[in-house]
Amino acid sequence: MTQPMPSTARDGGIYRVSTAQKAAFERDGWVHLPGVLAPDEVAALATDYDRFLRGEITVAGKDFCDMSGDYTKTVEQFSIINVMLPRRYHPAWQGNVYEQRAASIAEQLCGAGMALDYDQLLAKRPQRDDAVFGWHQDLAYWPTDTPDLRTATCWLAIDDSTAENGCMRFVSGSHLVPLRPHRPLHGDRGKSHTLVTDLVKGDRVTLAEIARGDVTVHNERVLHGSGGNKSAGWRRAYIVAFRSAATVAEERRRGFTHSHNDAAKVLGSVGFARKK
Ligand SMILES: O=C(O)CCC(=O)C(=O)O
Numbered sequence: 001m002t003q004p005m006p007s008t009a010r011d012g013g014i015y016r017v018s019t020a021q022k023a024a025f026e027r028d029g030w031v032h033l034p035g036v037l038a039p040d041e042v043a044a045l046a047t048d049y050d051r052f053l054r055g056e057i058t059v060a061g062k063d064f065c066d067m068s069g070d071y072t073k074t075v076e077q078f079s080i081i082n083v084m085l086p087r088r089y090h091p092a093w094q095g096n097v098y099e100q101r102a103a104s105i106a107e108q109l110c111g112a113g114m115a116l117d118y119d120q121l122l123a124k125r126p127q128r129d130d131a132v133f134g135w136h137q138d139l140a141y142w143p144t145d146t147p148d149l150r151t152a153t154c155w156l157a158i159d160d161s162t163a164e165n166g167c168m169r170f171v172s173g174s175h176l177v178p179l180r181p182h183r184p185l186h187g188d189r190g191k192s193h194t195l196v197t198d199l200v201k202g203d204r205v206t207l208a209e210i211a212r213g214d215v216t217v218h219n220e221r222v223l224h225g226s227g228g229n230k231s232a233g234w235r236r237a238y239i240v241a242f243r244s245a246a247t248v249a250e251e252r253r254r255g256f257t258h259s260h261n262d263a264a265k266v267l268g269s270v271g272f273a274r275k276k
Helices: 019-028 039-053 097-110 245-253 269-275
Strands: 030-033 064-066 080-084 114-124 133-136 151-157 168-171 205-208 215-218 223-226 235-244
Touching: 019 030, 019 097, 039 097, 039 114, 039 235, 097 114, 097 151, 097 215, 097 235, 114 245, 168 215, 235 245
Parallel strands: none
Antiparallel strands: 030 215, 064 080, 080 114, 114 235, 133 223, 151 215, 151 235, 168 205, 168 223
16 A cells, blocks of 8 residues: 655655656646655654544634534534644644645645645544545635635645545546536535535546555645545544645635634635625
8 A cells, every 4th residue: 555655755844755746746636745754753743633632622613523514513423523723723733844844845846935824634533434525626615716826735644544444535637627516515504614526427536545644735626535434443634735825815815714713714616606
């Protein structure tokens, strides 16, 4: 499943992306980068990660929610625990080694002028068939009319991520075609944040089985999602998303922060489309 961890790619706060990896990101809309974090670095993050899951770090309102169910579920019923903006709720994470390497990756893949847009934790409880993250393009979640659409969303595996526990899956090359229509999973964005779209004939799905400490990086247009967790363990992921600094500034000017508690959060592309 996994590639050997490169010994030379990590260098302090830098992770060196190869020419072949950059070409894969441009061609497929996503790329697998092995060994972005060393085992001890993942272990240190996992300690705080589990404090979030146990509720020991306070997260406001809907920023602690379930991405598979609606907002009426109790925490024990959440199949995909979603923590939005963990660095806001746990400032000690700001500038951590993962953020540093993710920033270096974003710059190598997308060029200068990238900024951290949001961070997120997505943890699938063990043995939850319904811990399915529906097919979507991230661009559906936010305004589409911003000036610079460069995006590098880094997805760190805190656990080995496998077909059995619900690893990421992508339709390679789908970032090159127009945004597909999306709909709220539970019929109404007031009931849950989640948006979904459908695969169409010809879409070819690639499973991204990756090891603990590895990262996938994806573009905001590539179709992706993940299946349920049939394993006896958690599937934990830590996401840090970079977009062009000009775009992040424009989003903030509009009051769009990626917090599920903001009124403006419903105004992703779906919200704008519905207003017309
Ligand atoms: O963690 C998952 O299964 C889905 C994550 C995702 O869709 C994303 O990071 O954009």
